[in-house]
Amino acid sequence: MTNPSASPSRSERFEAEALVHLGPLYRTALRLTGNDADAQDLVQEAVLRAFRFFDSFEPGTNCRAWLFRILMNTFVNEYRKRVRGPHQVDLDETTMSTLESRADQAIVSLPATPEEVVFAGMLDGDLKEGLWALPAEFRAAVLLCDVEEFSYKEIAEMTQVPVGTVMSRIHRGRRALREFLLRRAKPVRALSAGA
Amino acid sequence: MDCREIQEQITAFVDRELPPEESARLSEHLHACSSCRAAEERERDVKRLVRSRCADLTLPHGFAERIRASLPGDDAARPVPAARPEPRTGRSSRIAGGGAPRAYSGWLAAAAIGFLAIAGTLVWSRSGVEPVLAEALVDEHARFAKGLDLGIRESDPKSAAAWLSEAAGSSVPVPDLRPKGARMVGAQMCRLLTQGHGAVVYDVEGHPVTLFIPPSGMIEPSADGTSSEGWRSVRVKGRNAVAWKDARGGICWAVSDLPHARMREIVTVAAADR
Numbered sequence A: 001m002t003n004p005s006a007s008p009s010r011s012e013r014f015e016a017e018a019l020v021h022l023g024p025l026y027r028t029a030l031r032l033t034g035n036d037a038d039a040q041d042l043v044q045e046a047v048l049r050a051f052r053f054f055d056s057f058e059p060g061t062n063c064r065a066w067l068f069r070i071l072m073n074t075f076v077n078e079y080r081k082r083v084r085g086p087h088q089v090d091l092d093e094t095t096m097s098t099l100e101s102r103a104d105q106a107i108v109s110l111p112a113t114p115e116e117v118v119f120a121g122m123l124d125g126d127l128k129e130g131l132w133a134l135p136a137e138f139r140a141a142v143l144l145c146d147v148e149e150f151s152y153k154e155i156a157e158m159t160q161v162p163v164g165t166v167m168s169r170i171h172r173g174r175r176a177l178r179e180f181l182l183r184r185a186k187p188v189r190a191l192s193a194g195a
Numbered sequence B: 001m002d003c004r005e006i007q008e009q010i011t012a013f014v015d016r017e018l019p020p021e022e023s024a025r026l027s028e029h030l031h032a033c034s035s036c037r038a039a040e041e042r043e044r045d046v047k048r049l050v051r052s053r054c055a056d057l058t059l060p061h062g063f064a065e066r067i068r069a070s071l072p073g074d075d076a077a078r079p080v081p082a083a084r085p086e087p088r089t090g091r092s093s094r095i096a097g098g099g100a101p102r103a104y105s106g107w108l109a110a111a112a113i114g115f116l117a118i119a120g121t122l123v124w125s126r127s128g129v130e131p132v133l134a135e136a137l138v139d140e141h142a143r144f145a146k147g148l149d150l151g152i153r154e155s156d157p158k159s160a161a162a163w164l165s166e167a168a169g170s171s172v173p174v175p176d177l178r179p180k181g182a183r184m185v186g187a188q189m190c191r192l193l194t195q196g197h198g199a200v201v202y203d204v205e206g207h208p209v210t211l212f213i214p215p216s217g218m219i220e221p222s223a224d225g226t227s228s229e230g231w232r233s234v235r236v237k238g239r240n241a242v243a244w245k246d247a248r249g250g251i252c253w254a255v256s257d258l259p260h261a262r263m264r265e266i267v268t269v270a271a272a273d274r
């Protein structure tokens, strides 16, 4: 099976089963690392590993989940060890609570406007910033759930934490994101109220 | 169950992670309790926002080719122009090559050269691309089938066509499948493929069927002709999908849990003139 002469079919299998997921891998990598160059590095490294271990992938099982597991693993073990940009600061749970309670205080002063209306006017840049303000673990959990639509169990396996932790990260991540966006949306509210 | 208990489960409820009985109990409470319902809406709003704004699939220019070139193994078998294998340290050249607009804001504009090109040409000729597209369509269908995310609820094909055509900026033909026993439920623009695919949801004897129809303005005239290709049938995530080229040369898809043959029979109206 590992006979070199068999490699063409292996490459083609890899093309058909794995490389079709480049889009989702890249968009997640982009939001994990925060920039295009690092995202490309991360995906390239993950794909190389996937290719190397492709024989251990069980045909018929979920290849996308398998690739994301490798991506997350590469992100945690290689990328974050190597790259510590000015923004790549780990926020622990205490910092997270502080962030949330500050948000709680801010929200009290906000008038009641349907959030849907506020969010509809949200700019992509605001959302990007809001996501970026989250600790990487929270950001990853939210993205893997909401964008990539993996189950809690799949995310738990990818990020090697219990299912309960996945749920709490998603919940708190969304909550913090929402508070961030509501604070950001204040001027818009004032404008629409005056109109 | 009190409200506190309920609200602890709302995240899992919104993500459809609760067992059916629990989920039923929760929705029962949500019907009756406005403060828990508000908590649910808060969670759902953010989920929806993240999902809709982060769904771009645009790759930096040349990235896929660089990835392929970096993989060890045969190059001959791959129909990829021989790209120079790039060492992992070659970041600067990547930045130069990928000096494209940020994927965040650029994906709508870039769809025409990115994913749209894949949908328009490759999907029909290379089986390797088909699964990911079909999977994406099945996901969209699953949401529509649950009554989620529909842009309009409409039973009249003409009105739906007008609505979709306006949203898409060019005409989206919506077939009247009533003679085939299909009642239209509603429609939405399908953002996952491109800015343009119209999705129309029908009900056939209790089975939801979603048709994905490209607007005329999005169909590229293909050099290899449109007539030689027939139906494609795939099974993804427990759903059946069929694809065909309509009279305009646009690739349409239908997704449902009905058998392929039944679906083809229903949508032959849509495939007229083939």
Ligand SMILES: [Zn+2]
Pocket (backbone or CB within 6 Å): B002, B003, B006, B029, B033, B034, B035, B036, B037
């Ligand atoms: Zn309640």
